[in-house]
Amino acid sequence: xxxxxxxxxxxxxxxxxxPLILCLDTSDGGAVGLLCGxxxxxxxRSGDARRHTxxxxxxxxxxxxxxxxTPRDLTAIAVGTGPAPFTGLRVGLVTAxxxxxxxGIGVHGVCSLDALGYAALVSAGPDxxxxxxxxxxxxxxxxxxxxxxxxxxGPAPFDVHTLGGPGVDTPAEVASRFPDPIAEGAVVxxxxxxxxxxxxxxxxxxxxxxxxxxxxxxxxxxxxxxSGGDLTTAPRYLRRPDIHAAPGRKRAS
Amino acid sequence: xxxxxxxxxxxxxxETGIALxxxxxxxxxxxxxxxxxxxxxxxxVPEVASRAHLESFVPTLDAALERAEVDLADVDAVAVTAGxxxxxxxxxxxxxxxxxxxxxxxxxxxVNHVLGHVAVDALVHGPFxxxxxxxxxxxxHSSLLLxxxxxxxxxxxxxxxxxxxxxxxxxxGRLLGLPYPGGPHVxxxxxxxxxxxxxxxxxxxxxxxxxxxxxxxxxxxxxxxVARVVEGYQDAGQEVPAADIAASFSEAVADVLVTKxxxxxxxxxxxxxxxxxxxxxxxxxxxxxxxxxxxxxxTVRIPPIRYCTDNGAMIAALGSAVVAAGLxxxxxxxxxxxxxxxxxxxxxx
Numbered sequence: 001x002x003x004x005x006x007x008x009x010x011x012x013x014x015x016x017x018x019p020l021i022l023c024l025d026t027s028d029g030g031a032v033g034l035l036c037g038x039x040x041x042x043x044x045r046s047g048d049a050r051r052h053t054x055x056x057x058x059x060x061x062x063x064x065x066x067x068x069x070t071p072r073d074l075t076a077i078a079v080g081t082g083p084a085p086f087t088g089l090r091v092g093l094v095t096a097x098x099x100x101x102x103x104g105i106g107v108h109g110v111c112s113l114d115a116l117g118y119a120a121l122v123s124a125g126p127d128x129x130x131x132x133x134x135x136x137x138x139x140x141x142x143x144x145x146x147x148x149x150x151x152x153x154g155p156a157p158f159d160v161h162t163l164g165g166p167g168v169d170t171p172a173e174v175a176s177r178f179p180d181p182i183a184e185g186a187v188v189x190x191x192x193x194x195x196x197x198x199x200x201x202x203x204x205x206x207x208x209x210x211x212x213x214x215x216x217x218x219x220x221x222x223x224x225x226x227s228g229g230d231l232t233t234a235p236r237y238l239r240r241p242d243i244h245a246a247p248g249r250k251r252a253s
Numbered sequence: 254x255x256x257x258x259x260x261x262x263x264x265x266x267x268e269t270g271i272a273l274x275x276x277x278x279x280x281x282x283x284x285x286x287x288x289x290x291x292x293x294x295x296x297x298v299p300e301v302a303s304r305a306h307l308e309s310f311v312p313t314l315d316a317a318l319e320r321a322e323v324d325l326a327d328v329d330a331v332a333v334t335a336g337x338x339x340x341x342x343x344x345x346x347x348x349x350x351x352x353x354x355x356x357x358x359x360x361x362x363x364v365n366h367v368l369g370h371v372a373v374d375a376l377v378h379g380p381f382x383x384x385x386x387x388x389x390x391x392x393x394h395s396s397l398l399l400x401x402x403x404x405x406x407x408x409x410x411x412x413x414x415x416x417x418x419x420x421x422x423x424x425x426g427r428l429l430g431l432p433y434p435g436g437p438h439v440x441x442x443x444x445x446x447x448x449x450x451x452x453x454x455x456x457x458x459x460x461x462x463x464x465x466x467x468x469x470x471x472x473x474x475x476x477x478x479v480a481r482v483v484e485g486y487q488d489a490g491q492e493v494p495a496a497d498i499a500a501s502f503s504e505a506v507a508d509v510l511v512t513k514x515x516x517x518x519x520x521x522x523x524x525x526x527x528x529x530x531x532x533x534x535x536x537x538x539x540x541x542x543x544x545x546x547x548x549x550x551x552t553v554r555i556p557p558i559r560y561c562t563d564n565g566a567m568i569a570a571l572g573s574a575v576v577a578a579g580l581x582x583x584x585x586x587x588x589x590x591x592x593x594x595x596x597x598x599x600x601x602x
Contacts, residue, residue, distance in 0.1 A: 241300035252480035
């Protein structure tokens with residue numbers, strides 16, 4: 001670990017081989033975080049949901065550089081697997097898988113909505129529920145329904161328990177299916193903010209502005225590595241490719 | 254001196270291609286294709302191609318490294334197709350190339366796919382002459398280039414104003430009821446027909462059109478002419494003479510491509526032509542180019558078919574040329590450019 005240099009404000013000493021996880025998500029804008037054991041070492045975010053290819057790798061370089069870390073110091077990569085619009089989602093996934101291959105480290109996938117759901121539930125009681133919603137474009141939302149993960153004894157794990165989803169539907173369909181969390185204002189994510197009539201009547205303004213925190217994604221990954229939870233990196237497209245049957249040919253004469 | 258080891262990545266359409274070169278030595282070239290997934294739709298479905306690139310990328314990279322018996326740590330530079338091509342497909346390759354460049358701390362070069370179709374021939378037939386013409390013909394491109402240095406000095410003389418040559422073949426294949434992709438099927442059928450049976454038009458080859466567009470191509474009118482002939486037979490309740498139509502159509506396409514290339518050779522005093530791109534597999538184009546350019550004393554270089562279709566070797570070859578020319582690497586914020594102009598060998602931020 002001699003190649004690591006502690007940057008300003010960094011807690012990374014480079015002497016103890018703590019897990020050092022690069023956390024990526026491109027389900028909305030691009031987000032990059034660096035997690036050393038329990039400690040976040042840096043985060044960067046781009047709000048531009050149509051320029052992932054341009055912004056993601058420079059943000060990775062910047063976060064690593066800011067923490068005085070070289071890529072070879074990383075021990076794992078956590079990546080959001082969506083659901084998300086296809087092209088942007090693939091930027092995060094192929095970046096994670098390729099870096100993982102090049103560095104010889106594991107790549108772990110977490111449903112991006114899990115991070116939104118966890119952040120909303122972290123201070124809630126064990127019986128709380130939340131509906132996480134993001135923009136699926138085409139007048140639809142991606143959604144998932146959560147309650148806190150709980151063990152029979154001991155501290156609650158850094159994870160969510162998924163009650164339903166992830167899915168993609170129209171706001172009206174989702175609203176009719178989950179009247180209770182919506183009536184209680186237990187919604188999180190910009191999908192709710194986009195369709196205030198369906199979701200936002202009782203919502204907390206901060207929750208409507210919430211985006212995926214890559215550090216939360218990394219912490220869920222750490223919890224699942226310990227518990228043997230699902231860490232598949234398969235993309236959650238949720239929609240089939242658009243395939244339009246070739247139109248009947250028009251006559252030329 | 255040992256030449257730099259360049260990793261080339263190509264994902265502009267439906268082939269995931271990865272290759273390794275040292276100078277003009279090709280160490281390996283591996284391609285995974287999603288062609289079979291598209292055949293049932295009668296054309297490339299961009300989202301299907303993009304999903305396949307994501308699934309294929311790391312396995313294809315692994316296969317290339319294993320076959321070349323090199324480690325990623327040995328790679329000196331990463332070259333990737335930055336355009337032109339399908340946005341979703343390009344995005345996967347460019348994102349992966351950037352990730353590699355960061356992970357192994359090596360320079361990145363986002364290069365032009367069309368120029369790669371020319372560059373690859375140097376791996377097969379050796380160094381290029383001081384000056385030559387490049388004719389790139391494929392399902393997406395039909396371009397005539399004057400090349401003094403493939404990395405630093407390329408002039409576009411002309412290009413197609415509508416359909417690419419390979420695209421016209423696919424469309425005519427559909428008209429004749431042949432399976433997708435139509436190019437090879439039309440070519441095979443054409444070999445059994447009479448190329449002089451029907452006098453199909455030669456686009457931009459006469460009068461004012463020729464004067465204004467001496468080196469540009471147009472295949473859209475030709476395709477419509479084929480449709481009219483087919484409909485004429487169908488309306489009369491007669492059997493469509495598919496082989497003669499295929500042969501006459503192939504003759505028209507090859508004639509225009511070769512005639513304009515020959516004119517450009519004479520106008521620029523050039524005596525070597527490099528033909529690349531998937532459509533250079535076409536047998537009539539190959540025969541007519543050898544015959545007419547050969548008669549004029551022009552050397553015709555066409556790489557074997559497996560290097561004419563999209564592959565990583567073409568990108569590694571262009572990457573090698575760009576590295577050898579000492580061009581500055583691309584920055585990590587370069588953008589993909591689905592319509593990347595041929596005047597750009599490297600992508601911009």
